[in-house]
Amino acid sequence: MLTARGIQKHYAQLHVLKGVAITINRGEIVSIVGSSGAGKSTLLHILGTLDTPDSGEIFLNEIPVHTLKGKKLADFRNKQIGFVFQFHHLLPEFTALENVCIPGWVAGRRKKEVQEDATRLLKLLGLGERLENKPTALSGGEQQRVAVARALINKPSIVFADEPTGNLDSKNAKELHDLFVQLRTDFNQTFLIVTHNEELATMSDRVLHMKDGLIIPPNP
Ligand SMILES: Nc1ncnc2c1ncn2[C@@H]1O[C@H](COP(=O)(O)OP(=O)(O)O)[C@@H](O)[C@H]1O
C-alpha cells in the first residue's frame, strides 16, 4: 500500500535522511523506533506529504505522491492520510465533535453525513458522552482519542502517528495502543507509528529501527 525508496532530506548542511526505503502493507501496524535526532519525524512528515524529500519516490496505493502539488496534494492528503501527533493539536474553540468533523467538511462531504460518522467514531472510541466538550474540558487520553477520531474521519488509507503516547501516562498509553489494534482488527486500518514506548512497539506487526538517517536491520 505504501512504498518509498531512496528518500533523502537535507536541512542546510545537515543530511537528515540518507536514502530510506520502506514498504507497508494494508492492515499492518508498523512501528519506527530510534534515538532522538535519527530522522524519524522527518521521515513521517515526508511520507505523510507534510514535507518534501530532496530525492526519492513515494507511492501510496500506486499513486506517485512525490509528484503531487498544490490543491491536488492538499486534497490527496485530506482524503488519504490521517495524522496523530504527540500533542493533539485540537482546535480549542471547537467541540470534540466539531474537531473531528472539520477534515470531513474540508473534504466537501455533506455536513450531516460527516456529523453522523464523527459521532459514531467518537462513540466507538468511548467518547459518546464528550461530543460537546471543548478540548480543555477533556483529559489527555480523551484529547488524544479525539485526535485519533479526527485522523479517521475521511477513512484514510494510512494513519501516521508521531509519538502519540509521548504525552500520556502509562494507563492512557496502553488504552491508545489497544485502540490502534482494535481499529486494525475491525477496519483493517494501516498505521505507521513513531514511538519510544516499548510496549507499543512490541504489539506492532513489525518494528523498524532508525539510526542516523537510515532504517537499519534490527540486531544485526
Ligand atoms: N525543519 C528543520 N530544520 C532544520 N533541522 C531540522 C528540521 N527538522 C529536523 N531537523 C533536524 O533533523 C534531525 C532529525 O530530526 P527528527 O526527524 O525530528 O528526528 P527524530 O524525530 O528521530 O528525533 C535533527 O538533527 C533535527 O535537529
Ligand SMILES: [Mg+2]
Ligand atoms: Mg521526532
